[in-house]
Amino acid sequence: MSENNSTLALIRKNIDRLVLSERLRISDYKEDFYSHLTSLLRFHLTVPDEQYHREFQFNENTYMGLEQFILENSDMVEATKAPDDIDWDLADDAKDILKDRIKRLTEEEKSDDLKPFIESTTNVFENWLIYDLMHPGSVYNPWIPAVNILQKGYVYFISDDKDRISQYQKRIYQKADRDTHGNLAIVTRSSKKRKFSGVLADNRHNLQISVYQYLKEYASGSDHAVSLGEIQDFMGTNISRQTIRMKVTSPLKKAGLIGSNSKGFFHIATPKDLKQCYAAHLEKVRGLQGTLRIYEKQAKVLGIENLGEGL
Amino acid sequence: MTFFKNIELGAGCGNFGKLFFSPCCLTDKNKELKIACDICHLDCFCDACELPFGENTFGIAILCNPYGYGFNTKEETEILLNELTRVLTDDSRIIIIGNHRNKYCTPKRIEKRIHQISLQGVNIHFTVKETDSACPYMGYPFLTTDGRKTNPNKEITLYVRKQFNTGLD
Numbered sequence A: 001m002s003e004n005n006s007t008l009a010l011i012r013k014n015i016d017r018l019v020l021s022e023r024l025r026i027s028d029y030k031e032d033f034y035s036h037l038t039s040l041l042r043f044h045l046t047v048p049d050e051q052y053h054r055e056f057q058f059n060e061n062t063y064m065g066l067e068q069f070i071l072e073n074s075d076m077v078e079a080t081k082a083p084d085d086i087d088w089d090l091a092d093d094a095k096d097i098l099k100d101r102i103k104r105l106t107e108e109e110k111s112d113d114l115k116p117f118i119e120s121t122t123n124v125f126e127n128w129l130i131y132d133l134m135h136p137g138s139v140y141n142p143w144i145p146a147v148n149i150l151q152k153g154y155v156y157f158i159s160d161d162k163d164r165i166s167q168y169q170k171r172i173y174q175k176a177d178r179d180t181h182g183n184l185a186i187v188t189r190s191s192k193k194r195k196f197s198g199v200l201a202d203n204r205h206n207l208q209i210s211v212y213q214y215l216k217e218y219a220s221g222s223d224h225a226v227s228l229g230e231i232q233d234f235m236g237t238n239i240s241r242q243t244i245r246m247k248v249t250s251p252l253k254k255a256g257l258i259g260s261n262s263k264g265f266f267h268i269a270t271p272k273d274l275k276q277c278y279a280a281h282l283e284k285v286r287g288l289q290g291t292l293r294i295y296e297k298q299a300k301v302l303g304i305e306n307l308g309e310g311l
Numbered sequence B: 001m002t003f004f005k006n007i008e009l010g011a012g013c014g015n016f017g018k019l020f021f022s023p024c025c026l027t028d029k030n031k032e033l034k035i036a037c038d039i040c041h042l043d044c045f046c047d048a049c050e051l052p053f054g055e056n057t058f059g060i061a062i063l064c065n066p067y068g069y070g071f072n073t074k075e076e077t078e079i080l081l082n083e084l085t086r087v088l089t090d091d092s093r094i095i096i097i098g099n100h101r102n103k104y105c106t107p108k109r110i111e112k113r114i115h116q117i118s119l120q121g122v123n124i125h126f127t128v129k130e131t132d133s134a135c136p137y138m139g140y141p142f143l144t145t146d147g148r149k150t151n152p153n154k155e156i157t158l159y160v161r162k163q164f165n166t167g168l169d
């Protein structure tokens, strides 16, 4: 048992609050899944490793390799050094609590049918916790979006094993392009018994890598920003600008890897670039805060006590 | 037929066992390594928990940077150690080399697991040391599952003693 009783109590309280979703919708978790993969990719892009010389594909080997690499080298992207000692007992206890909770929620205490889901979900949770113990509250923790999926009421199995995935969701591979068949897929289950949904990752991460590298080389700093059209020309494919924005530039921006201004996109290279990105976002947030305040005022007029309740 | 004194599990694309614990049988679960590695040194493709070798075959079992298998949970540990101690002789060793943040082999976890599980007729004694610059394998290129650099800083040795049933009461 961990001696860190208060942290464990808090974890238990949060796990006890978990419930499975009544719905089973891909749109509930797809963005979180991709965001989790981009957050892992952040380390691939920003921590140099002269040893690594393979063509990147998001499969189980890369997923596992990145997981190990990140947990062992997190200090290279964090401003703080992780403590030498991690409370491994706490991780063990938390995992056990989560395992029991998932078994109870899925009503699968006795069968092994959901074993891969329980393993995958608790593995992700453990990684999130280990990272959080090393770097408390860090936004770089790449398991945050994956834990979000659990908080939205889905347990999941992440793998590239076509046979095992197909046991739960056959259609994933029927619908997908052949060249993505070796990629990672996520299969989820909510409260609906014996029903699953899933997504096979497309190749957006390869596009993210090449665009990031292009910007780093040809658009380093806000003064050298390039337009979406120029990025499209560089990619030399028939991918629409809207798709590039959705699958490539927006996720890279969200991960803090690139910035944008009125001229286009750029690699954040200097403190000036970072300040510019921060200022642009701050302005947007202030605008949104203003709108929220107007809604709150309208709520008072309509006699609504707490507009944000239950959100 | 080659004679092997030792065995390396999850050897990946490397040849650690052959360099430092020869004659050593290199094994890994992933059959794709046959084509994925520049040079494949593996002698046998098998799961560390299901070894195609007889009882009391090897003197040392080596695990470098285990990931995806190892000591992460009590159940996994029990299966792995049952299998390793089956193929190991009496008075043998399991050497685990890894980073202290590797959840599959961090020393604290291994030590805890050893006390959590019970192995029929086997005693295990745990020791751990830092791998410093004096270590003979310091410059060896250890890799993650997808070929990234990993820096192990702990060497854990499990000393294995088997209690043979003498048939005397």
Ligand SMILES: C[S@@+](CC[C@H](N)C(=O)[O-])C[C@H]1O[C@@H](n2cnc3c(N)ncnc32)[C@H](O)[C@@H]1O
Pocket (backbone or CB within 6 Å): B009, B010, B011, B012, B013, B014, B027, B028, B029, B030, B046, B047, B048, B049, B063, B064, B065, B066, B067, B068, B069, B141, B142, B143, B144, B145
């Ligand atoms: C992190 S790599 C380490 C490779 C090598 N030992 C090194 O240190 O450079 C982990 C290796 O363990 C293998 N592996 C994973 N699960 C295994 C299992 N159950 N049995 C045997 N090997 C396994 C993987 O295929 C991979 O090659």
